[in-house]
Amino acid sequence: MSERGPLPGPGTTPTHRDEWRMGPEQSHVGADADVVGTGGLGKIDGVSKITGAAIFTDDIQLPRMAHAKLLRSPHPHARILSIDTAAALALPGVLAVMTGRDLPTKHGAIPVAQDETALAVDRVRYIGEPVVAVAARTEAIAHAAVRIIRVVYEPLEAIMTIEDALDPDLPPIHPDARRPSNVLRRVHQHHGDVDAGFEAADLVIEGTYNYPGSTHVPLETHAAVAQPLPEGRLKLWTSTQNPHYVHKTVARVLGMPEADVRLIKPDVGAGYGGKCDTFASDLCASWLARKLDRPVKLALEREEVFYTHRGRHPTRMWIKMGMKSDGTITAVDFKAWANGGAMASYGVVTAYYLGVFLALPYTIEHFRFTTMRLYTNHPPCGPKRGHGALQPRFAVEAHIDKMAHALGLDPAQVRAGQLAQAPSTSVNGLHVTSTALDRCLEEVVLASGYSARRGRLPHGRGVGLATSVYMCGALHGIYPDDLPHSGVQIQIDRSGRVTIFSGTADVGQGSNHMLATLVSERLGITPHLCRVVEGDTDLCPVDLGSYSSRVTFMAGNAAIDAADKLRARIATTAAIALDTDPDALRFRDGSISGSMRSLPWIEAVRLAEAATGTLGASGSYRPPKAGKAFRRNPIGPSPAYSFTAAAAEVQVDTESGIVVVDRVWCAHDLGRVIHPEIAEGQIEGCVYMGVGEALLEEQQYDGGQMRTPSILEYRIPTVYDTPIIDAILVESHDPGGPYGAKEVGEGPQLPIVPAIANAIFDAVGVRMDHPPFSPDKVLRALQGRAPLGVLPLPPDAPTRRES
């Protein structure tokens, strides 16, 4: 267990000394556990998933249910002159048609950048933007009806590139914004003295890196079913990661009190960040259901998921790094331009995440960055696993490898020599409460044989590694208030069954099992006595949602808080029955034991209910406040940080340029293991997604037209393309985490692409700075030719053209 030492620790900037107010130190951190960390316990919802019993949104059928389809824009940027829906309305079976003007209230993920409407109003901004919704008796009729709607457009000049977006002479995509500009957000921060840092360096190298756009490809497409209820209320089932924010948004846009909208997240077939926003499917199904007074389903086609997007921002990056001859990083200067597409989505946050996390995991005293998130007429980007932090991590880790090579140093030792320790505060105020990155690095170096094999494998085979840091939730929610970020209520029935009510959204990652594990650990019972009722706004206390890797840390603590209140009540009555002190009782293996005698769980529950009434309790979690450094822009600080090290072994076919990733070793500091198989599964998923982004995935456009909006041509790895994955769980016992746990769902993806790039260098001696490392690019590099399509760096800020 990490002890909390006096601040400041290594790497602390004096000005931040008194800013950090620690979150509650959790008494359960480092405690012995029976359920937490125990392998072989089946996931509580596993059987329903593998037998097909799980109910996803598109499985829902209701009496009189209508089906809706969307008509989407064929233009990247155009004015809508007219919409003729007469033919569609005349089609037998068509029930209603909806256009943007029917529901014009603006919404958007971030309160300061609300630029979306349910359907386009007067103007379309990307190919695939929803323009008209049609509800009909059957899906086939709705499909036919949208194809006979005539929309007249006046095409407008389209903003396609980063350069276009930075050109103030070109019109803004959102002219009605408060300060119209195609620069959604520019962030500039300077910590320490970067120029002095470069002066102190023995080697300074600059590099440019392009990271491509990619998308999430969840198995389940977005879908919503809306059902009107008596007294003007509404029930909405939707495939979402963020029931709470979608609930608020739907109520506001429809002009309804939040209490009149019941949002239910059924089983969800994954999100990876792509289901964090409120979408046309939610709003149009709701509006049409109210208009028709009958249930309406709107489930997206696979193609539509590509347009809905909110995926990885294509990002151009520049980095300048100074290093001492011993490998010590003296300064980092970083710039990034992210092509964000036509809507803000979470783009304000992206602009910060592109920069702030670069202050870790190494101790860097001098650090400066300028990042920009830009609007273009492409489908909107948003959060994808490793949101915003992943692209710069690729650049920095590839860059460190180059510098280590130039200095004749072992890249693993360069990293190991300057890892931030715990507790410490980074130069930009990120407080590291726990870290085991040193051990993660050691694990992958040993497992992969990195030190002995780097530079010594036959030509065409190589090993590479990288490390990374990620957050465990944000200290601030999306809108500022003093309310808890996670709430959990627990009710215990006299049958012994424990029901956990939580506003969380299990989207397959296992958060339900996490809640059941922590509660059953505190109560000394099996997780399979627990039922989790989650993602239902009528039944569950608010949890902010499955984003920013926050759920285990925050909802986990809330669940323990609630469980401990019940444990205390049960202990009080059990202690009387067992004639002992409540503090001396042990809750374990389904019984409550004193030193001499014990009570079966169910007996103890009945005694407690008899003595104190119905057994229920609530718990909540509120993160600590961010320090002064984040008062104005509280984006980046987290109650804890996870750390990862990964090594990759690749084969490069020098005749074809084809890269095969044979094996990836990924060691992740997740604080404490709650369920080993689920944690390993998350790491495997991260490695898998990283391999896809390294070798295959890229959103390509012809102008505004996405070239491959299908899972046939947008290639994600198959099982044959997936390496052997060694998922290594490393514990650091974070003082604020539930039993010391931190996140494991996103962080492990961050080092994968740079580890593969560095392995390609080791294999064939070429630097691949622009993923994906497709065979044509690798072959060009092997032929000594410059990469295609690498553009000069854009300016740091919009500048008027010389006339």
Next chain:
Amino acid sequence: MLPLPEFKLERPDQIGQLTELIGQPDSRIVAGGTDLIPNLKHRLESPRLLVSLGRIKELQGINSTDDGLTIGASTILSDIAQSGTVARGYPALADACRTVGTSTIQEMATIGGNLMLDTRCLYLNQPDGWRTAIGGCLKCAGNTCHVAQSGSGCYAAHSADTVPVLWLMGARLRLVSAQGERLIRLPDLYANDGIQRTTLARGEMIHSIILPKPRGFVSHRKLRLRGSIDYPLLLTAVRREGGGATAVLSALSPRPIEVHAEKASDLPQLAWAAAKPLNTHSVSTTWRKHMVRVEVQRALEATIHFGPR
């Protein structure tokens, strides 16, 4: 889910009924449906009538004959891939069947369906809304080609994985129609036109594939970026005869191309010169051209390593 267009489905159990039905205007044959059904969902066509081959028993099965092998057109690919007879005499055919789509697709897709696979193009095999945004194309609801703007023809690529090996194995096809039947060489099935892609007459269909006794070792390679699912970026089959060698290449143009070299070692260069990949795929054309030489060379080496000397 993308709805299918409305159509009538006929499932005849006699070959006579079948040939009568497929002669009807606006009809299409459906066997495994793994090519046709996605194309219907994308509204690349909307036939009035689908005629299923599923109940015609004589179209199914692999039979050894004195002259070689006959394979019924409705034989599913996994049956061919798992056939001992095919493995012994025509291993490259089994290999090619195993590269089609995925193992589940191989349980549905038929060999006749693979021979009749529609030509494919990045600008064609897309949902209808996508195609509307580019104004359609020559093959479907448009009048420009996005692959070769100045071209007058359609360049959609022949993409049938089993064809290059069957071509080099000397396959012939027994065709049937209400008017009777005829026998053609496999290469004569294909026209070099992405739209009118075969030479079949209206109402004519493949009944079976007739393979002569094995003549020399044929090697087969399928270039794709993933180990499964993908359509080919390049198909290469190579056979040696004497000191020379012949390659059949596909996924480059609407019809496979055949390249012969008197001296086997010249084959990669000759194939490279003959191959003209176009922007019909989402993958670099320059790289696909480069890979012609690499793949032919590797296929040639395979004939040395594994085939009769």
